[in-house]
Amino acid sequence: IARDILDSGRALNKMQAIIAAQGAQTTRYAVGKLAHEVCAESDGFVTAIDNYLLARVARLAGAPIDKGAGVDLFKKLGDPVSRGEPLYRVHAEFNASFNFARTLVNRNSGFTLGAREDIQVQYMEV
Secondary structure, three states, rough: OOHHHHHHOOOOOHHHHHHHHHHHOOOOOOOOEEEEEEEEEOOOEEEEHHHHHHHHHHHOOOOOOOOOOEEEEEEOOEEEEOOOOOEEEEEOOOHHHHHHHHHHHHHHHOEEOOOHOOHHHHHOOO
C-alpha cells in the first residue's frame, strides 16, 4: 500500500499541500563553512543506509539550529560506488559541532557497501 501511495504521486501531492498550508520556506541559507566528505572504503553497491545515524550526524553538525549545517547525500540505495568516491558531505558552521560530527562518521559512515545481489530490492527505487 505504501509503495502504491509513493508511486502514484499521492504522497508528493499531500506533502505539497501541507507545505502550501504552512507556508513554503523562501529563505535560502548558505551551507556551513566547514565541510567533510565521507568516501566509500571499497568498490561495490550501496546495500544499506543507516538513516538514524545520518540524522544524528546532521544534529551533531548543528542542524536544525544552525541553518547551514547538515548532510548532503550523493549516493542512494542501489547506487554503484568506487573506492574513494564521496558518499555524502557533512556541513557545519562551528568547529566543535564539526568535530563531533566528523568523529562519528570516522567510526561509522552509516553506509553499507556490498554486492548488487545484497541490495534489498523491496527498498530500492526502480
